[in-house]
Amino acid sequence: MNIYKSIKYLGESPLVNMGSIRLRQPIPTNEVENVDPFLLLHHYGPYAISEFNNPFDLGPHPHRGFEPITLLFQGEQLHRDSLGNESVVKSGDVQWTTAGRGIIHAEAPTKEFVKKGGDLEGIQLWLNLPAKLKMITPDYQHVKSDDMSIVTDFSENIHLKVVAGDQKNKFGKIKTQTPVNVFMIEATGKGELDIEIPTNHQSCVYLLDGEAVINNEATLSKGKTQLITFNLDGDAIKLETKSRSKLIVISGEPIKEKIAQYGPYVMNNQTELLEAMRDYQNGKMGHLY
Numbered sequence: 001m002n003i004y005k006s007i008k009y010l011g012e013s014p015l016v017n018m019g020s021i022r023l024r025q026p027i028p029t030n031e032v033e034n035v036d037p038f039l040l041l042h043h044y045g046p047y048a049i050s051e052f053n054n055p056f057d058l059g060p061h062p063h064r065g066f067e068p069i070t071l072l073f074q075g076e077q078l079h080r081d082s083l084g085n086e087s088v089v090k091s092g093d094v095q096w097t098t099a100g101r102g103i104i105h106a107e108a109p110t111k112e113f114v115k116k117g118g119d120l121e122g123i124q125l126w127l128n129l130p131a132k133l134k135m136i137t138p139d140y141q142h143v144k145s146d147d148m149s150i151v152t153d154f155s156e157n158i159h160l161k162v163v164a165g166d167q168k169n170k171f172g173k174i175k176t177q178t179p180v181n182v183f184m185i186e187a188t189g190k191g192e193l194d195i196e197i198p199t200n201h202q203s204c205v206y207l208l209d210g211e212a213v214i215n216n217e218a219t220l221s222k223g224k225t226q227l228i229t230f231n232l233d234g235d236a237i238k239l240e241t242k243s244r245s246k247l248i249v250i251s252g253e254p255i256k257e258k259i260a261q262y263g264p265y266v267m268n269n270q271t272e273l274l275e276a277m278r279d280y281q282n283g284k285m286g287h288l289y
Contacts, residue, residue, distance in 0.1 A: 002194050002196070002234075002235055002236035002238075003233075003234040003235055003236065004215045004216075004234050004236055004237065004238055005197065005203065005215070005230035005231060005233055005234035005235075005236065005237055006230065006231045006233055006234065007214070007215065007217070007218055007228055007229075007230060007231075008229045008230055008231045009031060009032060009227075009228070009229045010218055010225045010227070010228055011026055011029065011031060011032060011225065011226070011227040011228075011229075012026070012224065012225060012226060012227070013025070013026040013043060013206075013226040013227060014026070014029065018042075020055045021044065021055050021056060022055075023042050023043060023044040023045075024042070024043040024044075024226075025040075025041070025042055025043075026041050026043070026206060026226060026227040027039075027040055027041040027204075027227070028040065032227070032229060034128075034259075035202045035203070035204045035229055035250070036128070036202050036252075036254035036255055036256065037127055037128040037178060037180065037202070037252045037253070037254060037255045038125055038126065038127055038128070038202075038204075038250055038252065039066065039126040039127070039128050039259070039261070039266065040124070040125065040126035041123065041124075041125055041204075041206060041227075041250075042123065042124040042125075043121075043122075043123055043206070043208060044056065044120075044121065044122055044123075044124065045074065045075070045119065045120045045121030045122060046074055046119040046120065046121040047119065047120045047121070048117070048118075048119060049075065049109050049113060049114055049117060049118055049119070049120045050114065050117040051114055051115060051117075054108075054109060054114055056077075056108065056109060056120055057108040057109070058106060058107050058108060059106050060080075060104050060105070060106045060288040060289070061104065061105070061106070061264055062102060062103070062104050062264050062265075062276075062280045062285050063097070063099035063102070063103055063104075063105070063264045063265070064099050064100070064101060064102045064103075064134070064264070064265045064266070064267070064276045064279075064280075064285070065099060065100075065128075065129060065134040065135075065265055065266040065267045065272075065276070066099055066126050066127060066128050066129050066134075066266040067096065067097060067098050067099060067126070067127040067128075067129060067177070068097050068099065068124065068125070068126055068127075069094070069095070069096050069097070069124065069125040069126075069127060069182070070089065070094065070095045070107070070122055070123070070124050071094050071122055071123040071124075071125070071163065071182070071184055071248060072089050072090065072091055072092065072093050072094070072095075072121075072122040073091065073092070073121045073122055073123070073184075073208060073246060074091050074118070074119045074120060074121040074122070075091060075109060075113060075118055075119060075120030075121060075122070076088060076089070076090050076091065076109060076110045076112070076113040076118075076120075077089045077095075077107050077108065077109055077110065077120070077122075078107065078108055078109070078110045078111075079095050079105065079106075079107050079140075079142070080105065080106045080107075080288060081097070081103055081104065081105035081106075081140055081288060082103055082104040082105070082285060082286030082287055082288045083103065083138060083139075083140055083286070085140045085142075087142045088110055089107075089142060090144070090145070091145070092144075092145025092146075092161075092184075093142065093143065093144050093145050094141075094142070094143050094148075094163050094174070094182075094184075095107075095140070095141070095142050096140070096141040096142075096143070096164070096174050097138070097139075097140050097141075098129075098136070098138055098139040098140070098141075098177065099138055100129070100133070100134070100135060100136040100137055100138040100139070101134075101135040101136065101137070101138065101285075102138060102276070102279060102280065102284060102285030102286070103138040103140075103285060103286065104280075104285055104286055104287065104288040105140075105288065106288060121208070123206070123208070123248055125182070125250065126266065127178075127180065127252070128255055128257075128259065128266060129177060129178070129266075130178065130255045130257060131257055131268050133177050133178075134266075134267060134268070134272075136177070141173075141174055141175065143163070143172075143173045143174060145161070147173060148161040148162060148163060148172070148173065148184075149161070149162045149170035149171060149172070149173075150162070150170070151167050151168050151170055151193070152193075153191040153192055153193040154191075154192070155189070155190065155191045155192075156191075157187055157188045157189040157190060157191035157241065158185065158186075158187045158191040158192075158193045158239065158241055159185070159186050159187070159188075160183050160184070160185045160193065160195070160249075161183065161184040161185070162183060163182040163183060163184055164176050164180055164181060164182040165179070165180055165181030165182065165183075165251075166181070167181070167183060167195065167196060168196065178252060178253060178255070179198075179201070179252060179253045180201075180250070180251065180252035180253075181197065181201070181203075181249070181250065181251045181252070182248070182249075182250050183195065183248065183249040183250070184248055185239070185245075185246070185247040185248065185249065186245070186246050187210065187212075187241035187243075187244060187245040187246075187247075188244055189241070189243060189244065190240075190241060190242060190243070191240070191241050192238070192239070192240045192241075193238075193239045194236045194237070194238055194239075195236060195237045195238075195239055195249055196235060196236050197230075197234075197235065197236060197237055197249075197251045198235065198251070198253075199232065199233060199234065199235050200232060200253055201232075201251035201252055201253060202229075202230075202232065202251065202252060202253075202254050203229070203230045203237070203249070203250065203251035203252075204227060204228060204229040204230065204249075204250060204251075205220065205227070205228045205237060205239070205247060205248070205249050206226060206227050206247060206248050206250075207220040207221070207222065207226045207227075207245065207246070207247045208222070208226075208246040208247065208248070209222050209244075209245060209246045210222065210241065210242075210243055210244055210245025210246060210247075211241070211242045211243055211245060212239060212240060212241050212242070212245050212247060213239075213240040213242070214228050214237060214238065214239060214240075215237065215238050216238060216240070220247070237249065260272065260273050261273075262276075262277075265277070
């Protein structure tokens, strides 16, 4: 029998400005610095993309020392990087970049999507890498929605896609550098599902849309409480949906290392940050035009 994890924190999802983009940032906040090993959670959109409105056009920029991850819930994005990868990420797909010692990438709605118009919505996660892996060879993984394993509840109203890690003996196709679970969940109505999470994983649930009850005690609803973090106890989270809803569940073994961060670089000390900036300026992270 599952023992539900105790709730550590209930939080909102405040809007912040990132250049020309306005998005929700439940992690980090003044109350939640991180959910180690996850350092950042951005919920962008839904934006009504058209030829007259396209704020989410992110030109070439570098990363080092962590893994930027995009879970796309609506729309279509083009990914390009300095490794030579170019792929169209569609609704329900995932792109998982291992920045390692350095990568330059760009992402934006495809020209075709901008021309026809539509809603763009997604989650970006920053997953830390331990010191011993921060300078590994960079990599890029793109997994299509149809290729992911799915777990459903008894009513078949809840569909949990296993992006990374495992759930009820179904496994994600993403190759991870550290022990993590990333699940995308969409519900079409009322349902209940116990989601198994290792006791030693830091974990959280984030609601993009709809309404859900967690562990029979806490309600998530859009515009109110959208984030729940948990203590290092128990081995499951109970999810109960009331209506059409979208959520993610993430968990991982905490790295417990000192973090030094500046812009797109996540390292362990200031010297490493200065080296990252110098290496980027000297072209050691590759080029993307």
